[in-house]
Structure formats: C-alpha cells, structure tokens
Amino acid sequence: MITDTFDRRTIAKMEVALERACLLLPTGSDKHNARRIIASKIIECAHRGDAALSRLTEVGYAAAVQLNCFGQSVRKKEAAN
Template identity: 85%
Template structure:
C-alpha cells in the first residue's frame, strides 16, 4: 500500500501535486480515471526519489497535459498503461 511506502510529508506533497495537476483537466465524466493516471505518474516520480513538491507537481502537470493534448480518451490511455 502507498502509505507503507512513503512518509506523511511525502504523501502530503503528492496529494497537493495531484490536486494541482487535476486543475488542468477539463470537466467530464472520466475525471476519476484521469486522476488515477496522473497519480501513477506522481508515484513514479516519488519512487525515483524526486519527492519535492515542485518535482511531484511537474510530473503531475506533465501527465495532465499529455492527457489533454493527446486527444485520446482517458480510457484509451489507461488501457495503454496495462
């Protein structure tokens, strides 16, 4: 579980980064899936040791921008991750 992997401060920074990145998403019915994809990119960043708020936020922004700019649906992106 993620709470076993990261300390409370890192988890708090990850949550802030996720919330900030999700502000870039258009409103729609697939927002939950988009949040999951963005969160996975933030977790990857933290796992690499980049756990500062700025680096986590950058990872989240990059994922959100990729989701919105690609023109693909979130479901297609999610399927590609599996």
C-alpha cells in the same frame, strides 16, 4: 499500500501535486481515470526518490497536459467521423 511506502510528508506533497495537476483537467466523465493516471506518474516520480513538491507538481502537470492533448485528438477524430 502507498502509506507503507512513503512517509506522511511525502504523501501530503503528492496529494498537493495531484490536486494542482487536476486543475488542468476538463470536467467530465473521464476525470476519475485521468486522476488515476496522473497519480501513478506522481507515485513513479516519488519512487525514484524525487519527492520535492516542485518536481511532483511538474510531473503531474506534464501528465495532465499529455492527457488533455490525447483527449482532444480523440474527440477531433470522433467528430470527423
């Protein structure tokens, strides 16, 4: 469990980073799945020992942008068909 791996301070920073990154997501049915993907990227970063809020947020933003770009290209392909 995540609470066994990280201290409270790190978990709090991870939560802030996740919330910040999720502000970049469009609303919709895929938001829960997108949050899980972003959270996993943030957790990976913290596991590597990089638990600064700025770095966790940066990783979260990068994941959100990547998800948005991928989602847009899938929607464009669906609309073309």
